[in-house]
Every structure is written in structure tokens, then in C-alpha cells.
């Protein structure tokens with residue numbers, strides 16, 4: 001199976017500069033190519049990967065700064081864009097702004113990548129145009145490397161290898177018959193039907209105080225100033241600490257739970273809609289917006305989605321089956337007599353049945369109900385992706401993101417090679433400054449594009465456990 005293995009890089013100053021440059025060029029190519037695709041769509045035509053890649057090759061001769069980056073990583077950026085536009089629609093894919101997109105680029109050719117160990121703690125990887133880059137040898141890459149992705153996160157550079165380890169998902173679990181239901185909560189992150197609680201603080205009181213001070217400081221600083229940039233970096237590295245703890249907690253817990261259980265039952269939570277803002281519109285403002293925002297933060301802070309991703313990731317190795325059940329009333333129903341009453345839940349943690357007097361911890365009671373509900377549940381999705389499978393949606397039920405809409409490339413595919421739209425690289429003066437100017441135009445949010453990148457990574461097996469939602473929670 002394919003899996004993603006991430007290592008922390010220790011690049012030299014000149015390598016960091018090169019990586020930043022590569023990231024800038026990838027960003028520029030993404031933005032220019034996206035604008036070209038939009039222009040084509042406005043004229044009723046469709047732009048594809050192949051003509052864009054051909055245009056890029058021509059443009060590289062004209063604008064030498066494009067040639068500073070290895071051509072493979074630029075082609076990969078165009079491929080990612082192509083997939084994003086097909087899956088989400090051209091106008092839903094976002095610009096990559098310098099301020100909000102962290103550089104990330106992929107070397108797809110395994111022949112150009114070499115890895116060797118130099119000492120007990122250090123290894124090095126050879127990448128095109130970067131040369132040998134040192135990295136922390138936290139574990140030996142166990143398998144054949146298919147591609148390498150270099151990315152920056154929280155002020156550090158990382159390399160992720162997509163590795164084929166020739167392993168197969170076992171047909172049956174080592175402990176057949178072991179079943180557990182898990183309740184994901186706001187107070188305690190995970191509670192099992194066996195009565196185990198899994199939780200840990202992700203942010204210390206000192207860190208949250210520091211975060212508050214930094215954010216206040218940020219609000220007072222002038223946009224574009226050097227001091228503001230330093231504050232943003234400090235906030236980023238503070239957020240990265242919490243994010244690392246979340247990733248560690250989720251991987252740790254998911255590994256233990258998957259190793260010990262053949263079937264894991266979870267609630268089918270629509271985390272995205274659960275954590276939607278209650279702000280409403282200007283004409284119809286929502287109510288209790290602040291309370292809802294606080295609840296959203298608490299939900300996101302417990303990284304429910306990341307845990308499910310980690311569990312699915314681990315389940316591929318253990319053969320664990322993940323079952324999702326409908327979450328309605330699991331916390332209000334008595335596990336002993338099945339009587340449902342909202343009043344049974346006495347407090348956050350206390351559950352006392354108003355019919356039979358059965359007492360239990362509220363989360364354990366809910367986890368038991370989740371386990372029992374699995375009898376009527378649909379089996380879990382085998383994929384790693386965060387997207388919901390279209391096939392499993394009842395007709396007319398909650399619509400699925402971009403995948404249900406008709407694929408415009410099928411209708412317009414024939415037009416793609418026509419000269420209906422402008423060339424992507426018209427108007428470039430061959431200067432790096434234009435990169436930023438172009439990016440400024442569409443500045444805006446890049447979160448969707450970012451989401452897409454992590455989705456692509458998940459789909460291609462480069463399992464970046466990317467808790468971008470968790471990060472957002474901290475940054476809020």
C-alpha cells in the first residue's frame with residue numbers, strides 16, 4: 001500500500017532560499033493558470049492540463065525566472081490545479097496568496113530522488129536543483145520511494161515521501177470479534193464503550209495567554225510591516241506546537257484503538273456543517289453567534305476529523321473495519337432501557353435515566369449506544385479521503401461538494417485546444433515582482449485550495465495528516 005512518511009529537513013540557508021523561490025514560482029504558475037482557466041470558462045470553453053503544460057514550456061524560454069524551478073514541480077502544480085478544477089469547479093478553486101499559502105511542491109520522479117543515511121540521527125535526500133538536503137532520520141523509509149514533497153509548516157521545512165511498502169491490508173484482524181464504540185466529545189476528546197477516556201491538553205495555559213497577547217499585538221500593527229511579519233511568524237510557530245500535539249495524540253490513540261479492535265464504530269459526524277458559523281447575514285443576523293463560535297472552536301480543537309483520518313490510515317495496516325452510525329439521540333437515550341429523554345442528561349458528564357434510574361457517565365452511555373446502533377449501520381468507507389463517497393448518499397439527501405455536479409470538461413473538452421482564450425502568460429514582464437502583483441489581484445482566501453491540496457495528498461496516498469481546521473481553531 002502507499003503511505004506518506006514525513007521527515008523534518010535541515011536545509012542550508014541557500015537551500016531555504018531556493019525552496020522559497022520554488023514555492024513562489026509554483027504559486028505564480030498556479031495563479032496564472034487558474035486565471036487562464038477562468039477566462040476560458042467565461043468564454044464557454046475549457047482549458048486542460050496538456051495545453052497549459054505546453055504553454056508553460058514555451059513561457060519558460062521567454063521568462064527565465066520560470067526556469068529557476070525544476071520543470072517537474074511546475075507541472076505537478078498544473079496537475080493539482082487540473083484536478084482541483086475538475087473536482088470543485090474552476091470558480092471555486094482559490095488563489096494562492098503569499099500571506100496564506102505555505103509553500104509546498106512535489107518531485108514526482110523517483111529516479112531523481114536518492115536517500116541515504118549519514119549517521120545515527122541524520123540522513124540526506126538528493127532532490128533536483130536542491131542537491132543533498134540533510135534531514136532528521138527519525139525512522140528508516142520502509143519501502144520504495146515514489147515521490148517526494150517538500151513543504152513548510154510552522155517555520156520548518158519537511159519532506160514527505162510517498163512510499164510503496166508492498167504491504168496488503170489483512171483480510172481479518174488479529175483479534176476477530178473485538179468491537180468498540182467511540183463517542184467524540186468536546187470535554188473529553190474520545191470515550192470508548194469499554195469506559196476508557198482518551199484526552200490530553202493541546203495548549204497550555206501559558207501558551208493560550210501568549211497567543212492572546214500576540215493576537216492583540218498583531219491587531220495594532222501596520223499591515224506589511226516587518227514587525228507584523230515577525231508576530232505572524234510567532235503565532236504560526238505557537239500554533240504549530242498545538243497542531244503537532246494534536247497529530248501526535250490522534251496517531252497514538254488511533255494506533256492503539258485500531259490494533260486492539262476488529263470493528264470500530266463511530267458517529268457519522270458532518271463536522272463541517274456542525275461547525276458552520278451562526279453569524280447569518282447582515283439582513284438576518286444569527287443569534288448566540290459568540291457561543292456558537294466558542295462551541296465550534298472547542299469541536300475543532302478536539303480534532304475529531306483528524307482522529308478519523310488517523311484511524312482509517314491505521315486500519316489499512318490492521319484490517320480494522322470502521323462503521324459509521326447516525327449520531328441522532330445517542331447522548332439522550334438510556335443504554336439500559338432504551339428510553340429517550342433529554343432530561344436524562346443531568347450534566348455535562350452525568351447521565352441518570354428518568355425512566356429506570358440507570359446511572360452512567362454520559363459519554364460512556366453514548367459510546368455504548370453508538371456501538372449498539374452499529375447493528376443497523378452502513379459499513380465504513382474504505383478510502384482515506386475526507387470527501388464523502390457519492391454512491392453512499394441517499395438520493396436527494398445532503399448534496400456532496402463538487403463531485404455531484406456535471407463535469408464540464410466532458411462537454412467542453414473538444415474546445416480546449418481551440419484558441420478561444422488568451423495565453424496564460426500574456427502581460428508578464430519577466431520579473432519576479434509581477435508574481436506578487438498577479439497574486440495580489442486575487443489575494444483572498446486560499447483555504448479551499450489548501451483543503452484541496454491535502455485532499456489530493458490523501459488521495460495520492462501522501463497521508464499528510466493535515467489538521468488545517470485545527471490550526472484555524474488556534475489562529476482564531
Ligand SMILES: [Zn+2]
Nearest residue numbers: 334337353356
Ligand atoms: Zn433507562
